[in-house]
Amino acid sequence: MFRQSLTGTKIAVFIIYGLSLALIFSQIISTVYLIITLQNTQLSEMFKWYTPQRGRFILLVFANLLWLSQFFFTNIRLMKLKENRKLLTWGYPVRKLSQYLTLLTFLHPMNLLFNLSWLILLIFQFGSTYYLPIALGIMILNFSLIFSAKFRVLTVIKNYQKWLLALFLTVLVVASAMVESLFSSTLFTHFESYIPQLNKILVVLPGGLIASAHMVLKPLLAQIMALFFCGAVILLLHRDHTFNTQQSLQILSSQSTANTKTGWFRSWLCSQTGNHAGKYLYYVITHPYNKIQALLFVVFPILYVPYMVSRMEELGTSKFLVLFFFMYAPMGFQLMFLGNMFGYEHRELLKSIQFPEGLEHQLRERFLGALIIPLTLLVIISGAEVIILMDVENMLSIVLGNILIFEAFLLIFLWSTFNQFVEVEWVSFSFTQPVISQSVAVTISLLMFLFSAIIYIPYGSYEEFKQIGMLVLIAISSFCIYQYIDNIEQLFTSKITPDLWTRL
Amino acid sequence: MDQAIKISGLQKSYGNTAVLEDFELSVPSGNIFGLIGPNGAGKSTLIGILTGLLDYDGGQIVINGRELNEQNEQNIKRQIASVLQPPLLFEHFTSHDFLHYICDIYNIDMQDRQQKMDSMLEYLGLSEFKHAKINKLSAGSRKKLSFCAAILSQPKILFLDEPFESIDVISIGRMKTILNRLQEKGVTTIITSHILEIVENLCDDIAILHNQKIIAYLDSETRKELQKDSSLSEIFESYVEVEKPKNDVLKWL
DSSP: OTTTTOOHHHHHHHHHHHHHHHHHHHHHHHHHHHHHHHTSHHHHHHOTTOOHHHHHHHHHHHHHHHHHHHHHHOOOOOOOHHHHHHHHHTTOOHHHHHHHHHHHHHTSHHHHHHHHHHHHHHHHHHTSGGGHHHHHHHHHHHHHHHHHHHHHHHHHHHHTHHHHHHHHHHHHHHHHHHHHHHHTSHHHHTHHHHHHHHHHHHTTSHHHHHHTHHHHSOSHHHHHHHHHHHHHHHHHHHHHHHHHHHHHHTOOOOOOOOOOOOHHHHHHHHHHHOHHHHHHHHHHHHOHHHHHHHHHHHHHHHHHHHHHHHTHHHHGGGGHHHHHHHTHHHHHHHHHHHTTTTTTTGGGHHHHHHSSSOHHHHHHHHHHHHHHHHHHHHHHHHHHHHHHHOOTTTHHHHHHHHHHHHHHHHHHHHHHHHHSOOOOOOSTTOSSOOSSOHHHHHHHHHHHHHHHHHHHSOOGGGHHHHHHHHHHHHHHHHHHHHHHHHTHHHHIIIIIHHHHHHTO | OOEEEEEEEEEEEETTEEEEEEEEEEEETTOEEEEEOOTTSSHHHHHHHHTTSSOOSEEEEEETTEEOSTTTHHHHHHHEEEEOSSOOOOTTSBHHHHHHHHHHHTTOOHHHHHHHHHHHHHHTTOGGGTTSBGGGSOHHHHHHHHHHHHHHTOOSEEEEESTTTTOOHHHHHHHHHHHHHHHHTTOEEEEEOSOHHHHHHHOSEEEEEETTEEEEEEOHHHHHHHTTTSOHHHHHHHHHTOOOOOTTTTTTO
């Protein structure tokens, strides 16, 4: 039944998503293999720079980064509480349901990917599959801890958003002001002497603890004790997750008279961009999920760009990475504003259709409103690149590259907005539907990197051909975008309206 | 008498399933018109078509003398308002912001909109929820707010799909008062409802929709005659000819 419900494009997205995950997984595993194999005495002798301390440092940095990535990417939004709550009205036991839902989260492809990576790293470290039970125990314990911690971190973020935002921005400003002096300080000139101390810190961080587990868990008695400990903690955490899910399933909202004071912002947006665009922008900007997304789109460029710009000479052929990070913000905002344009308002759009204003006018206004922030950023960033990089020789290529990458992704997002349309849930970090389906988000991240590599790398004497090629592609993309906008009403009435009406 | 709505030969189907077939209906201007029928008869689809939410496959619809087509669509939409089931509201606006937005769309004069909005909210018992987000309101309050918005847009024709569901008795009485006031001003109201007692008391003409067409049109004169001996509910059952279940069908219960 699931397979029958898939259209050709959905299958294509699934395949690309699967390939992206496979690619990420193979990258992680080959890195694990490389790092562990380097510890082999014979192999390490081949590399003069390799010392056991450095090898350990690399392993600990990798393990902690892997743990950090797992923390960020662990998906806890799968539980579809709203849908599953209906089962309770038919007498389905709430405890059983919450247990199933909690277990289901473990099976998300992204979560499986990280868990399998840990399992393989641990087996490599232990050096035998005989240690599989203990490796499994550590893996599940780690996932349960991350799940539990993430749930709480997100709840705290939700409750103290404004304070955390202020704190974060302060730290960010201080960090970006210090970034240059930090990298030129003695820490990096005498880095070698700091490695043992750094290792001592890294080993007690979560990733370091997992990567070093084999050192203390080889004796049988230690394993039995650790398994007992893991089992007990996993059980407790599972009970905690199940209890939280159970509580969330049973929450009933009651009528509230609480005042909401963001009306001025809505009316300001409407007065600046028009009623329809203003309403849409208000919904996107005030969505709790997007506040964090927006923050991330700002963090990357602010942290990386100043550092990379200061080291352009050393970067050599990897210069394109600077341009890639520069474009991260407009692309991210494009994804946010255009990836699922009709999911925010969803059924409410039927009310707008009833207004005495042409549907085409309304849709175009929304589209142009959605384009304002990404487009403004594109212009600012293209200007900044020209000024900061001072690369007169490649200036035209950079600007053309920016326009091409912007237009190419605009096309992908327009396709996604009509074909991957999902209703956006409004509960902050709702565990149900994300704003953009994860398959689209992962595919876009992968494509963005590939696109940047192809577009921004200088082609030497063939640069002119590249520029002509980009101009042709820009012309084709512009024509396709024009076609989309020209048919926006027809696309909406054929793909979106029937769905909205059947859910009335 | 002028016709507010005149529908002839209307066709609408979802895939191979016909919902309305050669559908004919005329609604006199200034009438409070009741449209009743069993579940799945096509009432909501008809309201959807008349309020511009759904396309239709064939036939002609004339609203206040103008044919409903692309050319006249905006003009007609300016003259109509609706309360659908479930009501269409802007969930993340406050009640006050939502009504303001509606007034902006329908170009309601800035000077007297505040007074109109406040009085409507007060009359229907919504004042305390003025600055609350709509998604925090109860089902009844949401329905009343949708009704307020429809009235504020100053329509000439009002479509109400199950308007009294989830609403308390006092508010139903007040909504009826508003509808009667509007009727005095010449506004036509089309109501679909399963609460036949309300339809019986409030409506002038009533049509029964069944099997994709109008099977009975009861104007006020005919109704007076028929309702001497039976209630609207009994009249409805006699027209719809629902097969009566056997006595022992629920003997397991």
